[in-house]
Amino acid sequence: MSRRTVLLGHGAGGRMTAELVESVLLPHLGNPALAALDDAAVLPELPPGRPAMTTDAFVVSPPVFPGGDVGSLSVTGTLNDLVMTGARPLWLSWALVLEEGTDLDLVERCAVSAGRIARATGTAIVAGDTKVVPRGAGDGIYAVTAGLGVVPPGRQVSDTTVRPGDAVLVTGPVGDHGATIMALRHGLETGDLASDCAPLADLLEPLWDAGIAIRALHDPTRGGLATVTAEVAERTGLQMVLEETAIPVRGAVQAVCELLGLDPLELACEGRAVLWVAAEDAGRAVDLLRANPQGSGAAVIGAAVERPAGGSPVVLRSRSGGLRPLDRLSGSGLPRIC
Amino acid sequence: MSRRTVLLGHGAGGRMTAELVESVLLPHLGNPALAALDDAAVLPELPPGRPAMTTDAFVVSPPVFPGGDVGSLSVTGTLNDLVMTGARPLWLSWALVLEEGTDLDLVERCAVSAGRIARATGTAIVAGDTKVVPRGAGDGIYAVTAGLGVVPPGRQVSDTTVRPGDAVLVTGPVGDHGATIMALRHGLETGDLASDCAPLADLLEPLWDAGIAIRALHDPTRGGLATVTAEVAERTGLQMVLEETAIPVRGAVQAVCELLGLDPLELACEGRAVLWVAAEDAGRAVDLLRANPQGSGAAVIGAAVERPAGGSPVVLRSRSGGLRPLDRLSGSGLPRIC
Numbered sequence: 001m002s003r004r005t006v007l008l009g010h011g012a013g014g015r016m017t018a019e020l021v022e023s024v025l026l027p028h029l030g031n032p033a034l035a036a037l038d039d040a041a042v043l044p045e046l047p048p049g050r051p052a053m054t055t056d057a058f059v060v061s062p063p064v065f066p067g068g069d070v071g072s073l074s075v076t077g078t079l080n081d082l083v084m085t086g087a088r089p090l091w092l093s094w095a096l097v098l099e100e101g102t103d104l105d106l107v108e109r110c111a112v113s114a115g116r117i118a119r120a121t122g123t124a125i126v127a128g129d130t131k132v133v134p135r136g137a138g139d140g141i142y143a144v145t146a147g148l149g150v151v152p153p154g155r156q157v158s159d160t161t162v163r164p165g166d167a168v169l170v171t172g173p174v175g176d177h178g179a180t181i182m183a184l185r186h187g188l189e190t191g192d193l194a195s196d197c198a199p200l201a202d203l204l205e206p207l208w209d210a211g212i213a214i215r216a217l218h219d220p221t222r223g224g225l226a227t228v229t230a231e232v233a234e235r236t237g238l239q240m241v242l243e244e245t246a247i248p249v250r251g252a253v254q255a256v257c258e259l260l261g262l263d264p265l266e267l268a269c270e271g272r273a274v275l276w277v278a279a280e281d282a283g284r285a286v287d288l289l290r291a292n293p294q295g296s297g298a299a300v301i302g303a304a305v306e307r308p309a310g311g312s313p314v315v316l317r318s319r320s321g322g323l324r325p326l327d328r329l330s331g332s333g334l335p336r337i338c
Numbered sequence: 339m340s341r342r343t344v345l346l347g348h349g350a351g352g353r354m355t356a357e358l359v360e361s362v363l364l365p366h367l368g369n370p371a372l373a374a375l376d377d378a379a380v381l382p383e384l385p386p387g388r389p390a391m392t393t394d395a396f397v398v399s400p401p402v403f404p405g406g407d408v409g410s411l412s413v414t415g416t417l418n419d420l421v422m423t424g425a426r427p428l429w430l431s432w433a434l435v436l437e438e439g440t441d442l443d444l445v446e447r448c449a450v451s452a453g454r455i456a457r458a459t460g461t462a463i464v465a466g467d468t469k470v471v472p473r474g475a476g477d478g479i480y481a482v483t484a485g486l487g488v489v490p491p492g493r494q495v496s497d498t499t500v501r502p503g504d505a506v507l508v509t510g511p512v513g514d515h516g517a518t519i520m521a522l523r524h525g526l527e528t529g530d531l532a533s534d535c536a537p538l539a540d541l542l543e544p545l546w547d548a549g550i551a552i553r554a555l556h557d558p559t560r561g562g563l564a565t566v567t568a569e570v571a572e573r574t575g576l577q578m579v580l581e582e583t584a585i586p587v588r589g590a591v592q593a594v595c596e597l598l599g600l601d602p603l604e605l606a607c608e609g610r611a612v613l614w615v616a617a618e619d620a621g622r623a624v625d626l627l628r629a630n631p632q633g634s635g636a637a638v639i640g641a642a643v644e645r646p647a648g649g650s651p652v653v654l655r656s657r658s659g660g661l662r663p664l665d666r667l668s669g670s671g672l673p674r675i676c
Binding site for chain 1: 346347349350351352353355376377378379380381382383384386387388389390391392393394395396397399418419420422423425429431432433434435464465466467468469470471472474475476477480482484485486487489556557559560561565604606666667672673674675
């Protein structure tokens with residue numbers, strides 16, 4: 001039997017599209033709302049709270065990597081974006097742009113991964129779409145996810161609530177996802193490297209339950225820890241002082257960075273969060289995070305302070321005690337990391 | 339000054355991405371929820387009713403055409419998918435996959451169009467994302483939209499409620515969008531051709547207000563009237579008898595179809611709805627539709643009947659009175675129509 005590949009007709013909306021959806025996607029993503037294959041899914045009323053909505057396009061190259069694939073990455077990334085607002089995720093949409101000639105086994109693998117993450121997090125992929133573009137107008141598989149969740153009453157995450165003295169925490173080692181993708185792209189042995197791609201809801205929920213006031217919460221995806229910290233510094237007018245020795249970076253990530261001239265603080269994470277909490281809550285927050293294997297590497301990595309006149313938004317205190325400004329990623333160099 | 343084009347760095351998530359978003363996209367899409375540029379938008383509680391969610395990927399080629407562009411098409415298409423469930427649309431997400439080297443004026447034009455449709459319909463684009471892929475891994479601009487709306491209490495649209503004797507209505511001439519795209523792709527003069535791309539909420543809301551029981555409601559996008567009618571026939575087990583002479587098709591659309599060997603009943607519409615209503619409501623529904631210029635071409639085009647043993651799901655009664663089976667679009671031939 002010939003290898004199954006994506007054909008242009010799979011994207012035309014007729015019988016071939018229906019066959020692709022019903023044989024390759026629905027069995028893995030399935031739930032009653034999606035299986036109805038209506039123009040839109042009609043769903044139960046939301047629990048109390050403020051709805052949160054987000055979207056992300058995933059064009060990662062390569063689409064399969066140690067620790068995940070574009071299927072798990074897309075669902076995880078969108079769930080995590082919701083969680084960063086304090087929301088409990090509920091529903092997802094999942095749209096694919098497939099290149100003609102793409103192996104249908106790759107498409108099915110990504111559907112399996114996407115469905116697995118949705119089930120594991122108690123969420124559901126309730127809407128989908130599949131389009132096909134000719135060879136040379138795409139690259140295998142792109143996945144675009146949108147998500148809806150609800151922020152329970154009483155939760156308020158906002159960068160503008162960060163105060164001087166607040167602690168900056170990270171839930172684990174940084175740069176794993178970015179280093180893995182860059183190593184693959186440069187043909188390096190990945191060895192111990194793997195993407196940290198993982199949903200964050202279960203890790204963070206105990207902090208809310210424990211009454212820890214999370215002021216700001218971000219997942220350091222594109223642009224990494226450096227960019228997300230700079231963004232909070234810019235929005236608050238404060239300065240973030242990060243301690244280089246406190247920031248967890250795996251040895252394998254550090255090694256790839258040295259080889260390729262990258263900074264792990266600029267590399268994307270896909271299963272980490274950066275939190276700003278009141279100093280007095282910091283120790284308890286780290287303990288709660290470390291109680292979950294996913295947060296075993298959690299650490300306080302710095303603090304927010306009043307920004308000195310002319311001071312940089314973010315400074316890194318090096319091993320030797322010197323301070324150097326840490327800029328957000330400018331742009332070039334790291335395309336298609338997610 | 340050099341022509342502004344999309345660079346790979348615009349998709350890396352750092353400073354260049356922020357500049358692209360803030361200078362080219364936000365001014366046209368802007369609203370407070372989006373402008374916060376948080377990981378997810380946190381929004382007011384929903385009005386009563388059942389939430390509806392949908393997504394669509396738009397890879398139309400060419401991205402600009404008489405009557406619209408991928409910006410207006412993407413927002414319109416998603417709004418209409420929500421409206422097809424009886425929902426009132428509220429919020430949208432809008433994600434872009436841009437090819438390196440794409441003219442930023444094209445990107446901005448699409449943002450202007452997307453924002454214009456959102457404002458005109460009282461909806462808001464509350465979440466977005468922008469990714470860039472290298473030359474040859476995309477084609478200009480792809481837009482992926484998700485939408486959230488609420489089905490007001492008491493509205494129930496479902497194909498399974500269609501009964502023998504129900505009338506089939508269309509809100510205007512079919513095939514305009516598909517014919518326009520195909521004419522452009524074949525280098526034909528478009529002349530009077532233009533996409534019918536338009537939001538449908540305002541056209542259909544008076545029917546709900548008037549208490550007309552809309553049994554089933556679909557927008558005949560990919561695969562056209564033939565496919566959507568076949569889908570309802572398959573889901574209900576009924577036969578749909580369409581009257582060829584009653585189906586409105588513009589002369590310019592018919593001409594393109596004859597030239598290119600296409601069937602207007604298989605061509606995508608982007609501003610039309612097909613309705614199944616009780617026979618006794620059909621006349622009143624047509625009157626209400628025709629009262630709006632957007633529905634001036636509304637017509638009853640057929641009826642649902644018990645399917646005879648061995649009968650086709652859809653049959654077309656021709657000018658001469660003969661009946662021929664009308665199949666849904668199989669697949670090949672019409673890629674990238676939306």
